[in-house]
Amino acid sequence: MPEGTQNVSVVGAGQMGNGIAHVFAVAGHHVTMIDVSADALNRGRDTIAKNLERQVKKAAFAAEAAEQALSRIATSVTMDVVGSANIVIEAATERRDLKFRIFEDLDRLAAPGAILATNTSSISITEIAARTRRPEQVIGMHFMNPVPVMQLVEVIRGLATNDATAQHVMELSRAIGKTPVEVNDYPGFVANRILMPMINEAIYCVMEGVGTPEAIDTIMKLGMNHPMGPLTLADFIGLDTCLAIMEVLHDGLGDTKYRPCPLLRKYVAAGWFGKKSGRGFYEYAAR
Secondary structure, three states: OOOOOOEEEEEOOOHHHHHHHHHHHHOOOEEEEEOOOHHHHHHHHHHHHHHHHHHHHOOOOOHHHHHHHHHOEEEEOOHHHHHHOOEEEEOOOOOHHHHHHHHHHHHHHOOOOOEEEEOOOOOOHHHHHOOOOOHHHEEEEEEOOOOOOOOEEEEEEOOOOOHHHHHHHHHHHHHOOOEEEEEEOOOOOOHHHHHHHHHHHHHHHHHOOOOOHHHHHHHHHHHHOOOOOHHHHHHHHOHHHHHHHHHHHHHHHOOHHHOOOHHHHHHHHOOOOEHHHOEOOOEOOOO
């Protein structure tokens, strides 16, 4: 296990970023959550506070421990603070250009020995690492949503990732109470290469009138013992994110079976992103 308290920087304060900050702070590490938007940082910190309160009510840990965890989370609107981090975890929007730009900045600002990790759900770790002068210290840490609840971390080595980086990340993941599973760098890795085509096929079933969203989700829950139907899950993940991942799969693997459903494209074009926008395959009350 990595010795002592780690200084962890998390780039992005959205649902993945604040979840990652949450679990590291609960495990006793000092965390700086970074976002260009002060409002996003405030919302992210509020979400962490609410989730900690929920865990206290469920007797997961004491109220004092929750307060201490929250006190270990600092925020910043600039990335200059990554200079003191042992590990930086990027959890920005699933866009190649954005992640490439962030990693170029992180490489310039982070300490030479710092590990640079990405929470990307589909983009090549090798391509991201190539934007740095330390590709051997770049790795994928794909957390599952919601991060405080889900146990898996998909650990993805790029072409140049060295053994020391992989071992450190595997041990650190275990130390924060997660189960890391190492996979290789192919489009979508394992989790989304299997999950997203299933979601995409469910969307085709809606488009072709095979069944309503409710019918499709009920069949998958009761017939396949899934805890959540694929269309509910897609709304929860974000239809824009689902589309971005399907495009990575289609572009990277070149097989027509990964072609994003036209209805998925239409919903995203309409701004129907799912739960976060109030409407996707289902409608949600305004938050």
